[in-house]
Amino acid sequence: MNTPSHAILNVALLSQISPSAGAIAFGAILPDLPIFGFYLWAKWIARLPEKTIWGEAYYAPVMQNIVAFFHSIPIAFLGWLMSWFFGWEIGQIIALSCILHSLEDFPVHNSDAHRHFFPLSDYRFISPVSYWDPKHYGSIAAAVELSLVAMATVWLFPRVELWWVRVVLVATNGLYGWGYYRFYGRYSSGVATRSRRVKKTL
Template identity: 35%
Template sequence: MYTPTHLIFGMAAFGRPDAPKITAAAIAGAAIPDLSLYLLAGTHLLILGTDPQVVFGEMYFSDAWQSVFRIDNSFLVWGMVLALGLALRRAWIVALAGSALLHIGLDFPLHHDDGRAHFWPITNWIFESPVSYWDPAHFGRILTPIEVLVSWGVCAWLSQRYRGSAMRAVIGVFGLLQVPVAYAWVVGVGT
């Protein structure tokens, strides 16, 4: 799924309107599994000027990058963080880990040939789903608009839960981040 969708779903599932620290942890947990990709790709694309085809066609699949993705996308690693949060009775750790696990759980069935080793360190096996959230050869043209519409619906629901103007602005930004995804779907770029 697209990162903004993870932010929206993580906030919806684990955020609490009466607890800003927990909501922030839920948003952070939703972002962390994709953070390494943004840092690695961003460095190459924006600073080093590496061709996007090289970044996403070669570097993304390299052992070096995949070794990083194994850690921040591991059900086992995040499961241990969740267990720690439960043992310590720290709601913010539970929200962080729960949101990351939700992110990984939603990504697992929606990556065809660009998945991650979600069961590291036990195995480096990568599930190759028959469907993809973005790839038109694997139902991306069907899944993308569903993802965007559901995300906007969840944003509307979140706007009812969070009454403060700052949080409504955050929700609005998350909703606006879906616009490029919707645009790409309409013009057929990447979906």
């Protein structure tokens, strides 16, 4: 699932049990942060071509283990347990939001499936559905994701007090709509887009 979707959906869902929207949003994007860090490093410091970044460098064992670590349900659960033990409520919320992120990724990753039970197991659930790949119902999954985010936004909008968060919410939905049209509109008309490659891992 796309990173901003995790943030919006998790805040809408977990705000039922905690008022700490910042902690929820942080936990929602935390599992994907190493991938952004890797991309910035690969693109601007190592200056690798796009094809090498997602075709080779991303699959280096060290990178795969970092991604698996941050998408691991047992590790996030351990984080929750330790936070609970030490009475750190914010830590518990961050960990819960990380777990929810993995549960949201679980059904919509195909060739880019994460190892959600790392380090206990290297099992990857290869879902028949991909959140982006048109060969695996990507256009339907993306439409569902976009709709869920839009519904969560409608629910959140009147409850959000900070004006800039409202701007970010509206901008994200606008970008999603535009991206969907560009990506799947073009794909269905047979024009290959580079964005397919960039979108593949989050």
